[in-house]
Amino acid sequence: MTDDLLNPSLAALRRGHKSDPAPVLATRLDRLRRLRALLLEREADLLDALSHDFGYRSKQQSAFADITTTVKSVNHAIKNLSFWMQSQRRQTDLSLRFSGARCESAYTPKGVVGILSPWNFPINLALSPLASALAAGNTAFIKPSEITAATAERLAHLIPEYFGPEEVQVALGDVDTSRRFAALPFDHLIYTGGEQVAKSIMRSAADNLVPLTLELGGKCPVIVGPGADLDLVARKVAFGKYFNAGQICIAPDYVLMTADQLDQFLPKLARAVTRADASTTDNDAVSVINARHKQRLEQLISDAKNKGAQLHHFASEKPGGYSLHVAINPGEDADICREEIFGPSLMIKTADSLASQIAMVGEGPHPLAIYVFGDRRTFDEVAKNSQSGALIHNDIIFQYANDDLPFGGIGASGMGKYRGIDGFREFSNHRAIYRGGGIDVSKMVTPPYPRIFGAINKIMRKL
Structure with missing residues (x-):
């Protein structure tokens, strides 16, 4: 896929995010259920593609390792998403509490998530991160490995049957396409693969300050x-x-x-x-x-x-x-x-x-x-x-x-964690929310300083 195709695809996904920047629970559940339907309804097509790519691969293993494990991730998100989306009360300092201020935090969508997936489990390691990205309210762009070309082509054919072009897209292409994909200005990028490629991806992502999740393996x-x-x-x-x-x-x-x-x-x-x-x-x-x-x-x-x-x-x-x-x-x-x-x-x-x-x-x-x-x-x-x-x-x-359980590495084996609630949080912006009260605290800490300034200052140091 050339840049004249990558960029319009990214633009469509960006429009999808901007048209609904904070999808409600019902929208996110609908997307997750469509992802599950793709896996279950088109399982035979996916298993045939996997076997073709490996020369031979047991359909029983593929059914478990690529389909079942991914369906489990989707089901887990569907069951828990309403809880994950709840905002969290945070402690308000005593000095601010007197003013009526309140604090909380909330997980909001980042935008467009890029997914660079590998060949060893080409369905699970493309669509399990997708489940996390959709649960977090994002749109997503997937670049599967060119090594498992038949599976990549099958995904590119099936995704448009279940998702609109402003929700999820798939890019096909060789190593050069993957390199250009990694350089796109995503709101988050997850890469699963080897350490040397990860270093190149980090350099590319740095130009656009794209936050990364890297799943790299190593010697276990x-x-x-x-x-x-x-x-x-x-x-x-x-x-x-x-x-x-x-x-x-x-x-x-x-x-x-x-x-x-x-x-x-x-x-x-x-x-x-x-x-x-x-x-x-x-x-x-x-x-x-x-x-x-x-x-x-x-x-x-x-x-x-x-x-x-x-x-x-x-x-x-x-x-x-x-x-x-x-x-x-x-x-x-x-x-x-x-x-x-x-x-x-x-x-x-x-x-x-x-x-x-x-x-x-x-x-x-x-x-x-x-x-x-x-x-x-x-x-x-x-x-x-x-x-x-x-x-x-x-x-x-x-x-x-x-x-x-969170999945991910540390140091040379990767950065960031996903799957379950950890995937939801990884692909979300953990936003601080402060609600000011009826009393204007700023008057107490700016000139002309009130007589009680010294007392307030000492109290705040002891809280």
Whole structure:
């Protein structure tokens, strides 16, 4: 899409916002219900497009990961929106209260929200932010990833069937289109993707002072504490790497455990992989998105081997079966130690204590999620001594299934939070509202100063 199409689309959305700058509850609910109808009524079309884009992608997984999770977000907003929209009473200083003044805060729409969505969950990560933007009363402009082109085209075809051009629009195009999209003067922009692109987006957004939400991922560690249930760890890690072929920003990237635990863990992981694979059919498979990403994953494992890693490969003999590459203790200069894996490969590093594991996590950028296995004392120790977007105890990935938890990172893993009430607030202007009283306080603090000025000044310092 060229600038002569991007700019008119943005202008139409701007008109839509200006014509109704503070949509009432009924309008917002209507938009959310239309979004839900799109997902449910056109699910088959969307699933076909997703499978086409991935080469093959299980329709069962797509139905859950892209459709159901998004419908859940929409339903959550519909159920709670009337509460979210309520203004909040704020405390009025005693000195102002005497004048009759009152204070409150309210969440008002920002305007036009831009959504730059990725390829790994191309429906959920485009339309879940859209649900938050619509709940907050905004109009929205979506630029889906060109890597999942069939899904992007399907969205571009379906959105106009459910929304007017002054409510929601979709831009199609390549990387250059995404670059120009990011430079538009939005009232808010959310980007989900990689760190390097995020830096470019921040530079573009700075020219128009556009506020940003960045969801960036990174290397999510699994900390295995003393006495952890290694069977549980193996099942959860296998799931995290099997689901969407590990192409998830919150997938476990590497595991930290002691050498003694490692000896017990590897056969358990092998059994977990075998069990997962035995219970699936070819129809349950998900492909790595394209040849370029497959080559990148192969290069990570090859480089890890060249830099001292012990390699294991758990693979199925059936077509489309589960395949997991494991690199153990590569040298610190290995690419896999720095780059997000984002696929069906896993790094394991051994450390002699929980304190050492926590220190290893702290040496790198703050992750989007930290997964902790062990007792409550282990969890509390990690919580006290680490930073991450989310902290999860004895489970993997399912924090995203809870719509009332904020989703987002910190530092290199992102900025801002959305989903549920946090998404509503992220895409709203938190506005301060002050209602002056009947007594003119300004006369008491401006020349000619009244006799009681000194007393008023002292009182205010003690309030």
